[in-house]
Amino acid sequence: MRLSRLSRTVLASLTGVILAVMYLPLAVVFVNSFSTSQSLTWPPPGFTLEWWGRAFRSAGALEAILTSVQIALAATAISLVLGTLISLALQRYRFFGRDAVSLLVILPIALPGIITGIALNNAFRTILGVQLSILTVIVAHATFCIVTVFNNVIARLRRLGTSLEEASADLGAGAWTTFRLVTFPQLRSALLAGGLLAFALSFDEIIVTTFTAGAGVTTLPIFILNNLFRPNQAPVVSVIAVVLVLGSIIPIYFAQRIAGADGMRSRGTER
């Protein structure tokens, strides 16, 4: 469809404005991490690498990064295993309550984080009698990280159809051999894309984390929140924020590339 010059100009400017609203604040954070001002004033009075140096010498910040990475990796690993299993069950078998299970698996991504957080907090402490720790955060993150893996894998399984698996069974392979030699290689890129998204989702999560983290468990977002309003810490927080943004964006970038390379167009399958 051809657009008139006017409509093209209008649409382009609108797009520009919207993208600016979304990304200029991020750019400000990025610039502030190099600013000589301590109180996030604008425009930055000068350029310095001091905050970056300080951030990387800050034991609290480094520990927070490590904690976040650990949680994200563990939650992703759980999601990959459980998400793949539930996708296989829902896509390849017919059973009572299949549609209900399908909905229940996707739901956590739509639930408000604060509800999930309070509910899990309650369940962990009062019902299960479990001490809040890093493990409870991992379990809590896994509840919604499963969704990204599930969505990617089930879309792939649907597209794949059953004929390759039937061919494998026909040639004498049992269920496990078929999965190992035929299904899994076909799922690999979907798993990678889903896993990267799960990692990014966990890495920047804060609400559920606040309710499920044990004492002394400080993830990167929580570290930022705790330090944001402390005097003299603002530029360091900017540095951490940039790290956090990169830690979230890079996996998503690769997940997109993988999905794109597979010719998967459905944006809806990612979150």
Added chain:
Amino acid sequence: MSPRWTGERTGRTPAIRLRGLTKTFGSVNAVDNLDLDIAEGEFFSMLGPSGSGKTTVLRVIAGFEQPTAGTVVLRGQDVTAKAPFDRDVNTVFQDYALFPHMSVIENIAYGLRVRGVAKAERLARAQEALEVVQLRGFAQRKPSELSGGQRQRVALARATVVRPKVLLLDEPLGALDLKLREQMQVELKELQRSLGITFIFVTHDQEEALTLSDRIAVFNAGKVVQLGTPTEIYERPSSPFVAAFVGTSNIFEDALARAVLGRGGTNSVRPERISLHSAPTGESTISAAGTIAEVIYIGTATRIIVDLDVGKRITVLEHNATASVESRASVSDRRGERVHAEWPPEAIVALDSDSAATLGDAAPAPQGPVGHGASIAPATASKIP
């Protein structure tokens, strides 16, 4: 009749025996109480329109579908409850279903690999199979780097390298263009002869079924409506459905049959058995006057549509090699021409419109045509002036 399946008559165990096979999807009977014996070494075709149940039967034999009722017996062994990987049958899929992440040689060796055959041996055997299907030199290619015909051959090699007792082929030539399909038909037939295993071939292409098969089962609405050799199916269709589905038929019913053919019931005449003449020849034939409505030149033959005076439109096929010069003279000029359509009485096939019910006994009769069609003796046929 082919001697390949005479084993059945001497009481040998059939390669496949289906008894009371029923498969229901929701409220639809995809396969309806089917009994069928397929002999060892037979090239057996299941022919029918889409949705007639032929592919479902194939999938039940392969083990991909569990029948709602009935049994599948493979060489005397009941395999109804067995998983696909526990059955000595292999399938060539309609879409080939080659593993896209494996090379051609890995695809072919797959069945041997999962059976635990040592690497050196399985590669050697896969290479051998690759040569049988004339794809030497393609071993390291990926399926995506092959043409449709080559994929077809890889699928054949993959399914036959494990030496199954029965090979199931689900419309394997459907995706190929005409030239390639004709070539693959010849290759399939040769492969089946050299391997000596039973082929069960599903197709909706009647010509393909006629060309390849020792026997054909014609499916309609989940039932076998006729079972017989290609000649029997084509020359003696048992029902209007078979007459119309396999080739083209001119069907005369009741009053019309009485008027033109001198007998009641439903009757069929093949277009190529009818000849057109400018005047009645007076030989012992049936003759009906009419007007040419349309002439369609199709290369080897000419298809002529004639409106008979009795109010019936018929199709006539004139082979261009044998047609008289007179009739070929000018194709387009012949519209509106008055002609006498004539055919010998033995060209008339009486159709049993209720034949499906009597075809439960799937095994071929010991002698004579299986079909219910019987030719009308010349004496009983009266001529129409």
